[in-house]
Structure formats: structure tokens, C-alpha cells
Amino acid sequence: MPEDARRRTRDPGAPEGRPLPGAELGPIFGIHGELTHIQPLGRGHIHQTFLAHYRADDGRVERYVHQQLNDSVFVDLDSLMDNFVRISAHLGARAGDDRRAVRLQLTADGRPFARVSGAPWRTLAFIDGSRTSRRFDGPAQAAEGAALAAGLVADLADLTPPPVEVIPAFHDVVERLNALDRARAADVVDRAAECGVEVDVVLSHGAVAVEVAEAREAGVLPQRTVHNDAKVENLLFDATSGQGLCMVDLDTVGPGTVLFDVGDLVRSGAVTGPEDADADALSVDPGIVTAILDGYARAGAGFLTPAEVRYLPVAGPLMALESAARFLTDHLQGDVYFRVDGPGHNLRRARNQIRILELLRPG
Known part of the structure; x- marks a missing residue:
């Protein structure tokens, strides 16, 4: 990974000098391509969330959301992710349109989350053309x-x-x-x-x-x-x-x-x-x-x-x-x-x- 990209992968919640394990996450979650950029996403109080950009061999850029899960708050991660899998699948089936539902990206071997350097991570497909707000504008x-x-x-x-x-x-x-x-x-x-x-x-x-x-x-x-x-x-x-x-x-x-x-x-x-x-x-x-x-x-x-x-x-x-x-x-x-x-x-x-x-x- 280029040095400038590596500098952008620092985890703001981690001790100084500890890089976010972005380069490892792609292959673990079956994502093909080079990680070119990763940045914090949102202002959540509990999990740490990042938006990652991957460039495929054909030049296409795909974006995914990587989340480091807080297993101090959610101590039973298996129950948490069982809920998440069932809920997201149910809502996804109702939505039809991929942009109207959260889509979980399973690991390459079919698991809903993985531990990387001891920390639990999951990955979601980023919904292109979407935005959030901090408050309603009207x-x-x-x-x-x-x-x-x-x-x-x-x-x-x-x-x-x-x-x-x-x-x-x-x-x-x-x-x-x-x-x-x-x-x-x-x-x-x-x-x-x-x-x-x-x-x-x-x-x-x-x-x-x-x-x-x-x-x-x-x-x-x-x-x-x-x-x-x-x-x-x-x-x-x-x-x-x-x-x-x-x-x-x-x-x-x-x-x-x-x-x-x-x-x-x-x-x-x-x-x-x-x-x-x-x-x-x-x-x-x-x-x-x-x-x-x-x-x-x-x-x-x-x-x-x-x-x-x-x-x-x-x-x-x-x-x-x-x-x-x-x-x-x-x-x-x-x-x-x-x-x-x-x-x-x-x-x-x-x-x-x-x-x-x-x-x-x-x-």
C-alpha cells in the first residue's frame, strides 16, 4: 500500500502509531482489489466505522464499510450478528432495490464477522448515492x-x-x-x-x-x-x-x-x-x-x-x-x-x- 494511503489508515481510537488493519480486511471479506483509501465514517459513539475504497484490476472503484465492533458493549457478538444477519436479509428481501437496504458482506469463508489482530470486524456494502444528516433540514x-x-x-x-x-x-x-x-x-x-x-x-x-x-x-x-x-x-x-x-x-x-x-x-x-x-x-x-x-x-x-x-x-x-x-x-x-x-x-x-x-x- 502506498505510504500516503497508509498514513490515512490510522485508527483515531487506537494508540499512536497503530495502523488500522485495512490491508488485511479486503481478502478476509472476499474483496478483490487494492485498498487505495480509507477514512472514518460517521460519528458513532460505540463502533468505529470506516469507508474503504478498493480499485479492481479493471480500474473500477468499489466502496465498502468496515466496522470494528465494540465487544465491551455488545458482549455476545454471536447473538448480535445472528440478529443482524436475519434482520438485514429480511429487510433486503423486502426492499428489492440494493440501495434501500443494508447488505452484509460475508467473509470469504461465509462468516458474518472476523477477528483481525484480536478485534472483531464486519463489512457492509456502501450504498452509493446516499447521504446522512445530523438533523433534519426541514x-x-x-x-x-x-x-x-x-x-x-x-x-x-x-x-x-x-x-x-x-x-x-x-x-x-x-x-x-x-x-x-x-x-x-x-x-x-x-x-x-x-x-x-x-x-x-x-x-x-x-x-x-x-x-x-x-x-x-x-x-x-x-x-x-x-x-x-x-x-x-x-x-x-x-x-x-x-x-x-x-x-x-x-x-x-x-x-x-x-x-x-x-x-x-x-x-x-x-x-x-x-x-x-x-x-x-x-x-x-x-x-x-x-x-x-x-x-x-x-x-x-x-x-x-x-x-x-x-x-x-x-x-x-x-x-x-x-x-x-x-x-x-x-x-x-x-x-x-x-x-x-x-x-x-x-x-x-x-x-x-x-x-x-x-x-x-x-x-
Whole structure:
């Protein structure tokens, strides 16, 4: 590999001087051609994702997505990838068009992932002519994104057996609040004093978490197979027309309520400013919130119950509350879960989610 290409393969999450094993990945995943370029892709908190360019003997350039999987978060990789294989195959069969579904590139010997230098990797076909966004650029795109999320639920309704829950209690918001309270009490890295106000604010909003938990327990909010991480960056749109293509990052797909997906769309897509910007600079666009709620209700009309539609406005505050609790808990535990730029990063993220929560649920 040319030296300039090798310099571009440094893994930003690895110690200085450790190269990303890009040259080894191609043959392992049955990709023929020379690796000419590899670069980080997206801003995911969990996996490390890279876009790789391979030049075939005939000069064609093919692009693939290589992901180094985080087996500290997803400790049962076999269950994770069994889910992924079944879900992506099911959605791919429904889509027909290759650009409307995530396509897994198996290894040369037919496995869904491989260990390279001790780290687990998988590979996906890159969807040409697609783009992602950090937030919705207007009500039309918001409605399009909401329709993608509702469409995924509809398409997976007949997947038998349904996907397993790979991270138990991932969206148990009541337990997330309890975990935050425990993390403050333990104060293992001596940070509780600096975020006491934020913890108190988050815990004071616990009633919405209890309300939704009780509605789920009573069957008022039915359990469905949902995405469970439906932030805007996990939606793909056609780069030219803006039409919705598909949802990506399918690792969290599993049991849940539609509120989880709608809430993530709202908290990530209707807010001005990045996740870790100054909280005071954030605002919520009510037109985009309405477009998400109405767009999901319209696209999901074939399966949504009246109760689910009635609860949709609660979704945004619920997921902003959960995100604030998770970021604060990680801050209090020493930044062990989310990747951070440095001390205080998770606290800034939490403050922003608190701001979003308060904007969505004033008073």
C-alpha cells in the first residue's frame, strides 16, 4: 500500500502509531482489489466505522464499510450478528432495490464477522448515492425520515422469531434513572459535586418514565420490533432527490415501543446545534417536531393503535430524559461507555439533553 494511503489508515481510537488493519480486511471479506483509501465514517459513539475504497484490476472503484465492533458493549457478538444477519436479509428481501437496504458482506469463508489482530470486524456494502444528516433540514425531510422509521417497524412485523434483545433493558428508562442515582452515590471518580444540579433535574422528570413503563406493562403500548436507535444519523437519504432510502446501524433492532424511535427522531432531528454544543444555544423547531409526529402517524397508520398515536408527543421528552441520564451516568463512572474527546464531554452532552428535555416539556 502506498505510504500516503497508509498514513490515512490510522485508527483515531487506537494508540499512536497503530495502523488500522485495512490491508488485511479486503481478502478476509472476499474483496478483490487494492485498498487505495480509507477514512472514518460517521460519528458513532460505540463502533468505529470506516469507508474503504478498493480499485479492481479493471480500474473500477468499489466502496465498502468496515466496522470494528465494540465487544465491551455488545458482549455476545454471536447473538448480535445472528440478529443482524436475519434482520438485514429480511429487510433486503423486502426492499428489492440494493440501495434501500443494508447488505452484509460475508467473509470469504461465509462468516458474518472476523477477528483481525484480536478485534472483531464486519463489512457492509456502501450504498452509493446516499447521504446522512445530523438533523433534519426541514419538515419535508423530517416526514420522510419518520416514514422510514415506521416502515422498518412494518417490514419487521412478520420476522419470525423476532430479534432478541442484545442489550437487556436498553430502554428501561426507569432503570436508567435508578442507575444514575446509584452512580452519584458511588461517586467512583469524584465527579458528583460538579454535576449535582444536573442529576437532580434529570431525576425530577422521572414521572414521564414511570408513565410510559406502566403503559407498556399494561399493554396499552404494545411491544413491537423497533430500531431502538433512530437518531437522524441512522437514516439514509438519496443524495440527489432527498428521498428516504433505509435505516442503518441495525445492532439495536429488537423489542420495544414505537416511542423509542419517534423520540430519538425528535431529540436528534428537531434541535438546532450539535450534541455537545453550548446548551444555551440550542432550540427546538416546532414545525419539525410536528412533521415527525404526523409523518410517523401517517406512515404507521396500518399498525399503530389509537393509544400509540396519543402517546407520540411524549416520545421526545422520554428519550431526551434517557439520553441525559445515560451521559450523566457515564460521566460519573469515568467515561467508560461512550467515546469522549476528554473529561467533561459527557457532562456537556447531558446538559444539552436536559435543555432539549426542558424545551420539549416546558414546566
